Amino acid sequence: MSQKILLVSRKGIMTSSLQSPLEADLPVIDISQFPQKIEGDHLQHHPEVVKLGKACEEWGIFRLVNHGVPQDLLQNVLSVSKDLMSMPMEVKDRVTTSDPPKSYMRKPGIPIPFETFCFLDIPNPDSILEMSRKIWPEEGNLKFCEAIGAFSSYLSDLAQRIIKLILVSLGLDAESFYHSDFEKCKALLRINGYSSHGKSNGEEALIAHADRGCLTILRNDEEEGLQVRSKEGKWINIKPSPHSLIVNLGICFNAWSNDRYMCAVHRVICKGWENRLSVPLFLSFADDAQIAAPDTLLNKDNPRRFKPFIFSELQSELRKEFEKL
Template structure:
């Protein structure tokens, strides 16, 4: 099997022609590549340069990137993930939140301009993808338009002695879906397909989308939450940009009525995204296991 080619590719210029392929990818894989999307390549390249410079800042400045919700700010290397650090921005649709993020990291005017443009473009993109996933299931695509998005820029300090080890542990994302602008040159991401970890090699200019725990709950079990990890394959710095569509800000996460019937009884209790995120943090169940704690008793 040619593993790299196994990951589905969705041509964003070919809708409605891609709806069936999108639905199958979301149900069977929980991830797919997006090509021919609307984000300019020049903006993606410029943003990646800025990300590298921000992650190279002195730690005293990076620590100014404080949490809005738990875990949304600067992540320093830890005992569990010693090769990994990240900066974050909660609520990308808020111009004030973007302004605060830039101020925390002392971004220059030109850097601010690029970050603002990228935040707007990727936020529109993630809402579009979320809507198309719902439409591929025959549902209204407006369900996620007010959900907050979180932005995280990641750096993996891969060194020779760590080759063959894990850069980030196996996990699922707690939110609905994630858009990843991967490192164009350094691989390492692997996704779980039926118990086998499949390498995801870089494909410049594309975006990788994966579904999280909220997608599984919202869809009453139809959409697949993706287990994935990052492996250290070579002694290079790996940088990526992740955008997370989280879940309703205040309302509970529940499946649309169309997805619940006698053949598909309700699988999960009602809860807010924040309640579920706190459950994952408190139990340290990071790879989808926390879903078992919110199942209905039926």
């Protein structure tokens, strides 16, 4: 494989066909098997770490269980998110700004209408409070702020632990590489809504793509529709599981691992629902960060596969790719 700035060299990363999907479940990782503080590399032979490494290598996506996020909080997040999405359009438009990462956005012109609320600098509660006061000017909706604030805090802590465990699975010192390469990563929480508007089952609500950052932690509602593409190119239906979270690796971690770990190509299709909701947290590098596989992961059999690149360059190139669709 020649060196490239982008990982769009994987055939069809942003395209897809509508062949009949397979039924299978994702690898399941029990994070309660590990201590709260992940240090060094002494856990690399732990059975759950070995399983994690295989999941990242073969799938780039896995199901996280016993994650510590209270079940009532998971339900509250969906409840307040549905309340937010049900607000009149003119009210939601109050949140639209010139800065998309801190804004409400809607795309009515695509095949399936899509809208999203973006919260940058998570888990900073100020960004959540600022947005809620624009939607609910009188009181700012304390229930919404508490649920989204607590959820983003839990997910931010989980993201840090997961990154460290993945580093251990690569045989690396978790603390050292986390501080040198991942400590300055930023978190973005989004509340996404999809409306089928009478579209047929099997039509795409979200086109096939890979997330651009390091990893994504996803809380879905109970509606089906999420699919992931296997290493062999087959689409797999991901069944809803209200007690678990979905974690997938993005393009940047695929590059940082020198293509050892996959970035999960996924999409959402209509499955008989009128509206569908998801609440993902994205962990990404800073705009000016350089992404390059460390020398520790390189050898004569595994030379550097992709040129080092700046994260903002990746975002710019991906925007160009999407504009061509």
